[in-house]
Amino acid sequence: MSDRKAIVPAGMEAVYEKIRYAPAVKVGNTVYVSGQIGRNAAMQLVEDREEQIVQAFENLKLVLDAAGASLNDVVDLTTFHTDTRDLPLFMRIRDQYLTADPLPAWTAVGAHMLGGAPGYIVEIKAVAVLPS
Numbered sequence: 001m002s003d004r005k006a007i008v009p010a011g012m013e014a015v016y017e018k019i020r021y022a023p024a025v026k027v028g029n030t031v032y033v034s035g036q037i038g039r040n041a042a043m044q045l046v047e048d049r050e051e052q053i054v055q056a057f058e059n060l061k062l063v064l065d066a067a068g069a070s071l072n073d074v075v076d077l078t079t080f081h082t083d084t085r086d087l088p089l090f091m092r093i094r095d096q097y098l099t100a101d102p103l104p105a106w107t108a109v110g111a112h113m114l115g116g117a118p119g120y121i122v123e124i125k126a127v128a129v130l131p132s
Contacts, residue, residue, distance in 0.1 A: 003028055009066035011041045023063045029130040031067040035080065035123035036060045037115040045119045053090055056124045057097045064128055072100035073128035080111040080123040090122060 007024035008016045015023055024033040036059040038052030039045055046052040064070055077098070081087065087108060098104060104126070114120040 007031065007063060007067040009062045012063070014043060024067050026067050029132060031064065031069050031073070031126075031128040031130065033060060033063050033067075033126040033128065035114075035125040036063065037120045037123050039115070039120075045117070047119075049086060049121055050089060050093065052120070053086075053093045053122050056122050057093065060124050060126060061097070064126075067128070069128040069130055071097055073130055074098065074100075074104045074126045075129050076127040077104045077106045078125040079106070079108045080114055080125075081108060082111055082114060082121050084108070084110050086121060 005026045006016065006022035007026055009023060012023050015021065021034055023036075024031050026032075036056050038055040039059075040055060046055045061071060064073065077094075079090065079094075081090065090108075111123075114123045
């Protein structure tokens with residue numbers, strides 16, 4: 001695919017170079033965003049549960065922006081949760097970030113561990129489609 005492009009926002013170069021994956025890949029007008037977790041620009045885990053979910057959405061927003069997309073362009077959202085009892089908190093925060101109508105499709109999955117390390121409670125993966 002000649003129009004396939006890795007999206008690596010400023011501050012996420014270590015993810016691409018050291019961990020060896022693209023934060024997103026853009027193919028045509030579709031953006032496939034890798035799972036975003038609650039780590040800050042220093043690649044450190046955000047400890048507070050609410051702040052960690054917010055940080056994961058901020059990271060998603062950062063990657064989408066680097067691809068020329070926004071949260072309003074998200075058509076599919078997959079989230080992974082180490083404790084599904086956090087879903088009400090997650091949904092409250094999600095609803096502050098995803099406000100476009102129609103809302104994206106969403107699948108929530110329970111998981112044992114995220115991001116290859118203990119402490120992460122949520123991972124957000126998305127597909128966005130840019131206007132033609």
